[in-house]
Amino acid sequence: MKKCLILLPALFLCSISLYAQNVKFNDLVYYSNLANGDVFNALRDGRKFKQDFTTDVNGQEVEYFKSVTPKKGDIYAKADTEKINVGRYTKLYDGTLLRTVNYTSTNKQYILNMISQAKRYGLLMKFQGTDKSNNIYLFDNDYYHVSIYLSRNPTYGGLVEIKQKEFLGE
Numbered sequence: 001m002k003k004c005l006i007l008l009p010a011l012f013l014c015s016i017s018l019y020a021q022n023v024k025f026n027d028l029v030y031y032s033n034l035a036n037g038d039v040f041n042a043l044r045d046g047r048k049f050k051q052d053f054t055t056d057v058n059g060q061e062v063e064y065f066k067s068v069t070p071k072k073g074d075i076y077a078k079a080d081t082e083k084i085n086v087g088r089y090t091k092l093y094d095g096t097l098l099r100t101v102n103y104t105s106t107n108k109q110y111i112l113n114m115i116s117q118a119k120r121y122g123l124l125m126k127f128q129g130t131d132k133s134n135n136i137y138l139f140d141n142d143y144y145h146v147s148i149y150l151s152r153n154p155t156y157g158g159l160v161e162i163k164q165k166e167f168l169g170e
Contacts, residue, residue, distance in 0.1 A: 021110040022048035022067050022082050023103065025117035025160075029144065031086060032101045032162050036063050039086045049084060062087035081106045098164040104157070111150050111158035118146055134158070142167055 031039045043049040043065050052066040067082040088100040105111055115137055119125070123139035123146055130136060133153060139146040145165055150158040 021105070021107070021113060022046075023084065025114050025121055028084070028101050028103055028114075028160065028162050029121070031084070032099050032144070032164055034086075034099075036061060036087050039063070039084075040065075043084070049082075052083070054087075057088065060087055060089060082110065092166060096166075098166060100164070101162045103160040103162075106155075106157045108150065108157045111148065111160065114160045115148055115150070118148065 031042065034042065040051060040063065043051075048068055049065040050068050052064040054061060054063045056062075063086055065084045065086075083102075083104045085102045086099070088102075089097040090100075091097055103114070118137075118139045123141050123144065125137060126140045127136065127138040130152070134149040134151055137148040137150070139148070143165055145163045147161045147163075148158065149160075
């Protein structure tokens with residue numbers, strides 16, 4: 001009984017410092033199939049992200065979204081920043097747009113979660129390695145190429161990039 005009385009407050013204190021990430025891998029894949037306006041609506045409806053800014057990059061309107069900052073004094077406030085950018089694409093000869101979605105986070109655990117979610121999504125890991133600044137994980141299937149960079153710098157989390165691929169099936 002004494003162990004239980006000690007364990008409950010410890011679990012409570014630990015749960016105060018735990019926060020859930022605002023977006024899952026499946027959401028990012030879903031966003032890669034949407035136009036910018038539809039992504040804006042989906043993120044706005046979820047109330048976890050707000051539009052940070054929009055810029056024109058080589059004729060492509062790229063939109064940047066940032067996780068909503070909690071109110072001051074909120075005991076559940078999190079310092080981790082998550083960002084999503086959409087709008088980059090490759091245009092095929094038939095007019096089809098192959099879209100790219102980028103997700104960045106300052107929390108390494110969120111990037112590790114994305115790696116495990118990519119595996120559960122059914123993507124095959126094609127490469128795992130390192131360079132000077134990142135641990136690199138490359139996943140692939142018939143529809144998507146996913147690059148995940150887990151920073152080796154302790155102050156930065158990492159990047160997830162999802163690119164649609166041209167399906168050359170039947």
